[in-house]
Amino acid sequence: MKSRTTVERTSDRELVVRRTFDGPARFVFEAWTKPELLMRWWAPKSIGITFLSCETDVRTGGSYRFVFGHPASEQPVAFFGRYVEVIPNARLVWTNEESEGGAVTTATFEEKDGKTLVVVHDLYPSKEALDDAIASESTGGWPEQFEQLDSLLGEKSHPA
């Protein structure tokens, strides 16, 4: 089945994710802002992280803090920032302040005929910041790739 989620790098410093949900915008917005609902979907089981705590103060200038656990990391990891703009059931804008050069994320909720189009737009402060994000997250994947390479190399040097 074709995925209903699209991801696009729309410029040097922007990334856009889209998907349509079968329900009114107020439900999608509620799920995006109430901690007990956010915790049910923001950290999906398939990516292997656990939501430890979730605080949201959803108003302009209010802050949020999500804390996750990961089997590969002894210390929990916190993601935090501020809500820059809050328009109930329509628009949420927040900062990502856990690392320097973090994006400002805008999520919009557009309802039509009982369905809601969600657009998540990440705007990085510069091309370098987005490149850095790509680099640091890709580097995270490297040890595993190197292990695979190492085992391949091992096979090459010890033919069966």
Added chain:
Amino acid sequence: MVQYTTARLDASFAALSDATRRGVLEQLWRSEASITELADKFHMTLTGMKKHVGVLELAGLVTTEKVGRVRTCRLGARRLDEEAAWIEAHHQLWDARFDALDTVVEDLKRKEKGR
């Protein structure tokens, strides 16, 4: 074609089989650097570092450009593969999130009907 691919793969394996060269790649992922900077960083002679960079360059993993007396090293064309992989990782994350969000929205709809 097969010959070419095999040669290319061999070059990549050779390039990546060395810990210093893997370190150089990780370094260049963060930012470009001159041979001198890389040599300092990995406590090597310039000649030694030039050899390592040469191997990475042959494998297409690194490109270099000489301006004046400084040779600057950057990631090669394969950087593009990394970007594609990153976008794919984002896609997997958001797709998994949104599948779960679908369920939450369904629950909220059901609850409202029950009210």
